Amino acid sequence: MSKSFVVPSSEVPGYSPIYRHPKYKSGTHNGEFADITTxxxxxxxxxxxYPxxxxxxxxxxxxxxxxxxxYAWITTTEAADTISELGSGLDIVYAKYAPEINPATGQQSIGILAVNRSEWLLTELAxxxxxxxxxxxxxxAGVESAEYVINSTDIHVIVCSMDKIPRMLDRADKTPGLKVIISMxxxxxxxxxxxxxxxxxDTVGILKTRAESLNIALLDMDEVIAMGRLNPTKPAPPKPSDLCTICFTSGTSGAQRGALLTHDAFTHATRGAHLSLELYDTTYFSFMSLMHIFDRYAIYTFMHGYARVGFFSGNTANILDDMQILRPTVLPISPIILNRMYDRIAEATIGATGVSGMLSRFGLKSKTKRISAGRGFRHALWDRLVFDKVASKFGGNIRLMITGATPVNPEVQDFFRAALSCNVIQGYGQTETVGGGLVQMATDCTNNTIGVPSPGVDIRLRSIPDMGYNATDAPSPRGEMMIRSKILFSGYNGDPERTKxxxxxxxxxxGDIAKINSDGSISFVDRISSTLRSASAISIxxxxxxxxxSGHRLIKSVHVYGNVCTYELVAIVVPEPSAFVPWARSVAGKADADLTELCKDNNVAKVITRELRTLASKNHIPPWEMIGAVHMEPVPLEQINKEFYTSSLKIRRHIVNQHYKARFDELYSTLDCTIDPKVSSEEHK
Structure with missing residues (x-):
């Protein structure tokens, strides 16, 4: 039986048939949770x-x-009271300081700047x-990023944690529309x-004086709640067509795009995910940034069946400690974090020497075989001897782990299924689809798949013949994945051309290439876009x-490459022979060396890398866009392979990347890719 439902007679030239969730063949939610529209x-x-x-x-x-x-908790009923009072207080603040309505949306925006915490969601719901x-x-991503977001979305009021206030005041002259800062x-x-x-x-007093001099009202959330308690206002709930949020795609400074997401789109996406996963009474661990779409998408999904949401303590170094206290039942996690955890845990278990390592490897093999056969996730012997110790690091109570964004290594997926005695599934979504689109079913224990369309989502593939992917490919149709659903965004903020x-x-x-597997599941294959993404999760x-x-005097051209599992870029560098050769001879200490020999010299490559990093610093390029290692190529790329470029001389990146794949892997093996430049860089603090 196919995992996806194929809509009969839905294929057209250049496109595959339409695929839907097997239980929701009509392409709708069959009226389930129809009363929830915002x-x-x-x-x-x-x-x-759940009072x-x-x-x-x-x-x-x-x-x-x-x-x-x-963990200290507030109840659903207490949260409702706080949201009512905070919402009333916000009405008063807006009426006094920022009564303007955005003419483009007919609504008002509110900014939120903080790590994940209860006040984030309370502010949003208020x-x-x-x-x-x-x-x-x-x-x-730097001061410019925040300025761009604040100005482009007409933010007059922002709610932030106290540690963000000084920087907000620092940028006040570049965010002239900002009128109120509310401290959490x-x-x-x-x-x-x-x-x-x-x-x-005393330092807060200085902040207040400074805010007053900038004509910015500085309040705290308790003050605003008190305003609302004394002078309650009548709710004016949103309509399904109203904007729910503008969520920015990962990008660098002004390159970010704000996706306009309505309540209708958000509720459709989360309802579909809930109907697909069918999970109730969950304990959810929130540590993936609420600024981005995935964590909010997951929280609102699990709220359909009740979720108690525990927030991390604010420091990612404490994540495992937080989980041991919270004991979550569902865990959303990015592949890069999952891989880091795997490296540490595998080294102490299946990678260990002696009897301990032998037992761990034998236990993993036995449990993986058992899970694949559908015989359950628990094993009386191997869990007691090996895996319960691993599961306890995650709280010992996880029922489902969900990951997405990039494919997960099957070995990693199988390891955590065995180690945590729960399923580990993958999904697929974008900011433009409210984080949803496809997900493996909660009982699906296969690998190398992003699952099936969520209820209410239509998927089809569009042929990309220039890349060799066609909807008619046998046995597996391949092409660019297309999505049709109410989950789609309403456009990019202020960018109708990009929307079109x-x-x-x-x-x-x-922009992603997928294939339809023989069992009806869907797998991620490739990307069309030239956009790179390193482990920093920022699009480049x-x-x-x-x-x-390429503006460096020693260089003719540069081709950069990023790997989602590592934090630095690597590059193919083609030198400018007339300037490069005499310089490189001096660096290498080889007076008679020719261009080809100099390009093979490791010391020359290292010094060129330093030159490029110096150039990057002078041009204010952030750390995650700097080059960590290079391969020197004496011959221009167009002379190496005519397939590298189109007839109009546009580079075909996927072909170049495939050609140099082994070399890129070698370059990354020389780097220490464990340090996140977003965290370590003093320059961008």
Whole structure:
């Protein structure tokens, strides 16, 4: 039986048939949860159906020892009261300081800048109460990124953690529309948190004085809640067609694109995921940035069947400790983090020497075979001897692990299925699809697949003959994945031309190549876009970078490459012979060496790499766009293989990357790729 339903007679020239979820062949949700049409209604459903249940939790913080204790919770009912009072308070703040309505949307935006915490979701739900939409703001990618987001989305009010306030004031002259900053933390420092460590009353007083001089109102969330409690306002709930959020795709500074997502799209995506996974009474661990789409998509998905959401303590180094206290039942996780955890845990188990390693390897083989045969995830012997110790590091209670963004190594997927005694599934989605689209069923234990379309989502493939992918390929149709559904975004904020580029009638072109497997599941194959993505999870456009790097006097051309499992770029460098040869002879100490010999010299390659990094610094290129290692190529790429370029001399990156795949792997093997430049770089703090 096929895992996907093939819509009869739906193929047209250049396209595959349409594929749907096997239980929802009509392409709809069959009326399930039809009364939930906005995220505000979804929250109302949670409060009504699961009153007084634990809802949002955070670990208690002890400033004296800079340590954390148990999780403290607010209930669904308490959250509803807070949201009502905070929403009323926001109404008062907007009326006084920022009454303007965005003419393009007919609504008002509110910015949120903080790591994941209860106040993030409380702010978002309070904003929904009066038809406002949220915009997650990040300052990880540099000051320019936050400025671009604030200005392009008309943010007048921003809610942030206390540690973000100084930087918000620093950029005030470049964000002239910003009128109010609301601190999630009490400005009198009476409720210490990890975000208030560097503050005392005197320093907060300086911030208040500075904000006043900039004509920015500085309040804290408790003040706003108190306003709303004293002067409650009537809710003005959103319509399904209203904007829910503008969520920015990962990008560098001004290159980011804000996807316009409506309540209709968001509820359709989360409802479909819930119907597909059918999970109830979950404990969810939130640590993947709420600014991006995936964590919010997952939280609202599990809210359909009730979820208690526990937030990480604010430091990714404490994630395992947080999970041991929280004991989550579902865990969303990115492939890069999963791979890091695998490297550490595998080294201590299946990679260990002696009896311990032998038992771990034998146990993994035995459990993997058992799981693949459908005989369950538990094994009385091997769990007691080996795997319960691993599972305890994750809290010992995980029922499902979900990953996406990039394919997961089958060995890693099978290892965690055995080690945690739960299924590990993959999914697929984009910001433009509210994070949803496809997901493996919760009982599917196969590998190398992103699952099947979620209920209410249509998938088909479009032939890309220039890349050799065709919807008529046998036995597996291949092509660009196209999506048609209510989950689709309404366009890019202020960029109608780019919106038109990704739409083909009712269908959105994902830019990703997929194939239909013989069992009806779908697998990720390739990307059309030239965009690179390293482990930093920030999209990188190679052409502008290559233009800068190729401007070096010693270089004719540069081809950069990124790997989603590593943090640095590598590159193919073609030298400019007239300048390069005498310079390289001096570096190598080889007076008679020719161009080919010099290109093979490791010391020359290292010095060229340093030259490129110096050039990058002078051009204010961020760390994750710097080159960590190079392969010197004496012959211009167009002379190596005529297939590298189209007839109009546009580079065919996928062919170049395939040609140099082994060389790129060798270059990455020489790098220390364990340090995230977003975190380590002092320049971008």
């Amino acid at each position: 995220l505000y209604e979804l929250f109302g459903h949670v409060v009504k159906t 007084k249940r634990e809802f949002l939790g955070a670990r208690e913080y002890y400033p004296e020892t800079n340590s954390f204790g148990q 904003a929904f109460r009066s038809r406002r939409y949220t915009v997650g703001v990040s300052d990880i 933390d009490k400005l009198d420092c009476s409720k210490p948190s990890i975000a208030t460590q560097a503050f005392i009353k 580029e990704v739409m083909d009638g009712e269908w959105m072109a994902t 456009e190679p052409a502008p970078l290559e233009m800068i790097y």
